[in-house]
Amino acid sequence: MQKTVAVLGGGIGGLSTCYHLSKSIQVSKVVLLEASGRCGGWVSTTRREDGAVFEHGPRGVRPAGTTGKYILNMLTELGLESEILPVPHHHVASKNRFLYVKGQLHKMPSGLGGVVRTIPPFSSPIMLSVLKEVLVSKGTQEDESVHAFVSRRLGSELADIAIDALCRGVFAGDSRKLSVRSCFPPLYSAEKARGSILLGMLMGYEKRPPVVRSALLQRAQKERWAQWSLRRGMQALPEALEETLRGHERVEVHYNAPVRRLDNTAAGWEIKLEDGSTLKADHVISAVPAAALAAVLPPAAQPLSQQLRGIPTATVGMVNLEFSGSVLPVTGFGHLVPSSEDRGLLGVVYDSVPFPEHNRAGEPTTRLTIMMGGSWFEEVFGQPDHVTEQELLDRAAEALKTHLGITDAPLWSKAAVLKNCIPQYHLGHWKRLETMRQYISDASLPLSLAGASYDGVSISDVISSGRQAAERLLGKV
Ligand SMILES: Cc1cc2nc3c(=O)[nH]c(=O)nc-3n(C[C@H](O)[C@H](O)[C@H](O)COP(=O)(O)OP(=O)(O)OC[C@H]3O[C@@H](n4cnc5c(N)ncnc54)[C@H](O)[C@@H]3O)c2cc1C
Numbered sequence: 001m002q003k004t005v006a007v008l009g010g011g012i013g014g015l016s017t018c019y020h021l022s023k024s025i026q027v028s029k030v031v032l033l034e035a036s037g038r039c040g041g042w043v044s045t046t047r048r049e050d051g052a053v054f055e056h057g058p059r060g061v062r063p064a065g066t067t068g069k070y071i072l073n074m075l076t077e078l079g080l081e082s083e084i085l086p087v088p089h090h091h092v093a094s095k096n097r098f099l100y101v102k103g104q105l106h107k108m109p110s111g112l113g114g115v116v117r118t119i120p121p122f123s124s125p126i127m128l129s130v131l132k133e134v135l136v137s138k139g140t141q142e143d144e145s146v147h148a149f150v151s152r153r154l155g156s157e158l159a160d161i162a163i164d165a166l167c168r169g170v171f172a173g174d175s176r177k178l179s180v181r182s183c184f185p186p187l188y189s190a191e192k193a194r195g196s197i198l199l200g201m202l203m204g205y206e207k208r209p210p211v212v213r214s215a216l217l218q219r220a221q222k223e224r225w226a227q228w229s230l231r232r233g234m235q236a237l238p239e240a241l242e243e244t245l246r247g248h249e250r251v252e253v254h255y256n257a258p259v260r261r262l263d264n265t266a267a268g269w270e271i272k273l274e275d276g277s278t279l280k281a282d283h284v285i286s287a288v289p290a291a292a293l294a295a296v297l298p299p300a301a302q303p304l305s306q307q308l309r310g311i312p313t314a315t316v317g318m319v320n321l322e323f324s325g326s327v328l329p330v331t332g333f334g335h336l337v338p339s340s341e342d343r344g345l346l347g348v349v350y351d352s353v354p355f356p357e358h359n360r361a362g363e364p365t366t367r368l369t370i371m372m373g374g375s376w377f378e379e380v381f382g383q384p385d386h387v388t389e390q391e392l393l394d395r396a397a398e399a400l401k402t403h404l405g406i407t408d409a410p411l412w413s414k415a416a417v418l419k420n421c422i423p424q425y426h427l428g429h430w431k432r433l434e435t436m437r438q439y440i441s442d443a444s445l446p447l448s449l450a451g452a453s454y455d456g457v458s459i460s461d462v463i464s465s466g467r468q469a470a471e472r473l474l475g476k477v
């Protein structure tokens, strides 16, 4: 097989796809087509001259699970080992996460002491709900909302407060709409395999593929890393991937190359770009958001486009702030706000706590990120295109004052609306994926799907989706 493969989208998913394709001599040419003038997609870092680093997208990656382990091996291959900033499990940013409920910050229960006692805002010990969970009979539905699943198994209080907030802190989404099967596969699989989340966690619920234990992975396990970032910010990861690809003779990287139309001909794909030029490819791997792929597929693939358009997204209002000195009344990773408390304010990340290395040099400062909107964006702020930076800054300042008592004027700020930045895996997402993949197979379309729209939104999941798309094409899986 000597193929030309076009990869659509230069986010972390598209870059990972190209990286894995480039390792095989079966592919004669890899062409990466990215609409914007930069790589990385939602992975975006501001690096100031005084050394301060601000994240506008992802800020930490979990090394847990197969996908988390795999990415550590990739960091070694990319020569990024010395850049890693690990946060171990015993770090205060791993132990302390807060919920803002009824006008007060509450530390989320953690460790044995935290789960055996009644700790506000909960009215009974979490351990009690967990032990009772073993006795709850197994669900029979093919899918369930995250909220319904947790209410049924662990009680409505945990679902209303903790799980509602968790879904906002990962998907910026609504636990009453998000699918447990697609958003939290371990919970769904544990119940299916063992009849209980607790038993599933204790006894195991799936076979995990072996992962090569590189020296870095062994170090992460020995030091018990909970998450990691990079010294020059998360953007250093797509930059390193891009640099590696640029040095590769079989890879072409095109920026400012928005794909406008895909036509499937007898000789393969004809890819029309915005500038009117056309490229040919034997296979296309799409790593653009589902709706962006739907917009460029030919009319004949309408059933697929319709399914792709059915994957919703959430918009996040994001404000990065820097303050002089130490302004936080508590220390930890940050706090989340359940939707019952404030629909528009999702949470606040205390960036300086896990990553003080990203503070400016020479002067003590505090960096915070306030995240707003998500599934509630339009309801609270109106149309994303009409929301001003000042509105976001004012809303962030109000939250910092009421939640944390911070009234100082910031030294530096940046506000942005991240339109449609997180895909929402709503109830039945798994069935939609099955229908789409069946269509691609039945129609013999030389097309693969990668990126955050399908099988996980975390950096590790998205990198893994690119690797899997490449390996399937190369016949390894
Ligand atoms: C605010 C926020 C915080 C997050 N925090 C974390 C975190 O802490 N940890 C974590 O693990 N994950 C986090 N994530 C999730 C993770 O960052 C994303 O899921 C991931 O970066 C998505 O990568 P992607 O390549 O699938 O998509 P994208 O980043 O959306 O990349 C797609 C690319 O396709 C391009 N494109 C679109 N249309 C076309 C076209 N027609 N032609 C050519 N190119 C096109 C776009 O310009 C873009 O560059 C966060 C995400 C957000 C938004």
Ligand SMILES: C=Cc1c2[nH]c(c1C)Cc1[nH]c(c(CCC(=O)O)c1C)Cc1[nH]c(c(C)c1CCC(=O)O)Cc1[nH]c(c(C)c1C=C)C2
Binding pocket: 061, 062, 097, 098, 166, 168, 169, 170, 171, 172, 227, 333, 334, 335, 336, 346, 347, 348, 349, 371, 457, 458, 459
């Ligand atoms: C307040 C909004 C958000 C915060 N982070 C995100 C949003 C929308 C986005 C996000 N955060 C994480 C991921 C990756 C998920 C993964 O599987 O690794 C994404 C897409 C990591 C994460 N953040 C929180 C949790 C519980 C997780 C899962 C992994 C982990 O346990 O570390 C909680 C959390 N997120 C935010 C805050 C303020 C917060 C808790 C205090 C911000």
